[in-house]
Amino acid sequence: MTVVTVGLGERSYPVVIEPGLLARAGGHLAPLARGRRMVIVADGNVGPHLATLQAALSGAGVATEAVTTRAGEGAKSWASLERLCDRLLELGVERGDHIVALGGGVVGDLVGFAAAILKRSCGFVQVPTTLLAQVDSSVGGKTGINARAGKNLIGAFHQPALVLIDPDVLDTLPPRELRAGYAEVVKYGLIDDPDFFGWCEANGAALLAGDKAAQVHAIAHSVAAKARIVAADERETTGVRALLNLGHTFGHALEAEAGYDGSLLHGEAVAAGMALAFRYSVRRGLCPAEDAERVAAHLRVSDLPDGLRGVTASGERLVEHMRHDKKASGGVLPFLLARGIGRTFLDRSVDLADIARFLDEEPR
Missing domain, CATH: 3.40.50.1970 (Rossmann fold)
Known part of the structure; x- marks a missing residue:
């Protein structure tokens, strides 16, 4: 126990x-x-x-x-x-x-x-x-x-x-649901724990195949990470807890566009959102391109979305969903971006028009 x-x-x-x-x-x-x-x-x-x-x-x-x-x-x-x-x-x-x-x-x-x-x-x-x-x-x-x-x-x-x-x-649990949950496990490594992301790369396949030791380790590690962040910032007033939203701003827009009809699970949307956040960070000159590709590669090998493939909505339409995000304050929507794996930070200077352009340029 x-x-x-x-x-x-x-x-x-x-x-x-x-x-x-x-x-x-x-x-x-x-x-x-x-x-x-x-x-x-x-x-x-x-x-x-x-x-x-x-x-x-x-x-x-x-x-x-x-x-x-x-x-x-x-x-x-x-x-x-x-x-x-x-x-x-x-x-x-x-x-x-x-x-x-x-x-x-x-x-x-x-x-x-x-x-x-x-x-x-x-x-x-x-x-x-x-x-x-x-x-x-x-x-x-x-x-x-x-x-x-x-x-x-x-x-x-x-x-x-x-x-x-x-x-x-x-x-x-159906395999698709297990994979969707695994996206949130990967998130904890990407936020501030590059060693745990490395563990995911080495053990993710075993976890998804039902290895109980891998599942227990991933759950305990993830819960401990979240407990630490929640204790430090229960109501997202200091920005610490906001780190848990990595991939969620992009992901929630994708879910809204899908109409919550089950065609896109929450974890799948988060996976796509994390890959997009890392690629947008590369676009901004913040993150090494090889880190973004490493993230996308692990999501692909885990049979999770790594971007907008299959999404037909324009960048502006997806951004319109983002404008309703509950994290907006004073008309500014903070984004979780990355300087590398395990180096996520909150950026309050993101231009939504640039986000729309970025999304329009993403492979479909």
């Missing part, structure tokens, strides 16, 4: 990582149940895992009620949030209760936001079942839903009380 603490003073919480943890989750969750029934909100893809979790809680003497929400980015909507909140209220959820989010990043974001606003804040627990959620979205307290204008534009910072990560659940 590995335990990583997200250090936020009185709101600190543990992230527990252990193969087989789901079947033993009752011991971790029972103290939070307060002798009451625990509501588990699961997406439609995790039926077997839901049964395992309910059995674990039953064995610990905790009754459960399961609420199912649909999977996919389209579930992060006002309509889904309203249905979920109404159901939780019907079930008599109290402010002191802890709602369990079981599934990928979508259900974690949706349940976390519902918990943040229900009765002016309930507790919740993250039990992520995708690699992307395990290494990124389940940790750090960002919750929310999408709007027509863009991704995650409506939400709240609301930290979980506990995160339980069982790497064994990845054995049932």
Whole structure:
């Protein structure tokens, strides 16, 4: 078992990582149940895992009620949030209760936001079942839903009380979903840890092939990196946490253009966005071209997008999506650029017209 603490003073919480943890989750969750029934909100893809979790809680003497929400980015909507909140209220959820989010990043974001606003804040627990959620979205307290204008534009910072990560659940994950999550693993190396990126180059294929030791190492390393950054800048007020958005400004624009219809997964968009951020950094004379190609090469060998191939939208149309980005301040949209692998920084002087020209010149 590995335990990583997200250090936020009185709101600190543990992230527990252990193969087989789901079947033993009752011991971790029972103290939070307060002798009451625990509501588990699961997406439609995790039926077997839901049964395992309910059995674990039953064995610990905790009754459960399961609420199912649909999977996919389209579930992060006002309509889904309203249905979920109404159901939780019907079930008599109290402010002191802890709602369990079981599934990928979508259900974690949706349940976390519902918990943040229900009765002016309930507790919740993250039990992520995708690699992307395990290494990124389940940790750090960002919750929310999408709007027509863009991704995650409506939400709240609301930290979980506990995160339980069982790497064994990845054995049932479709290969495409595993690869999409792996993009977020690679991100931690590119931000400020070139040695970890080197580890990814050497071990990424094994991780994607199901090597459990590689998966556990990648999850633990990624969670520790994110916990350190979140503890230093929980609400992105100093710019430190913004480093976690590498590839996301480009990626969110691609997701918005795709209409959140499942044709482009979030991790795939982030992969393309990271490659674009490095190539744009080369264009600006900031980053060695060989570093950008090294990033793109690793994404390609991992069967992840490394740019705009297949995207028909113009540069200006993609930039228009970026104008709605929630990170904009005073009309300025900060970009995560790089001086090399492991040397990411926040640039507040990027000209969006130049971004549009760059995107128009990218291979399609």
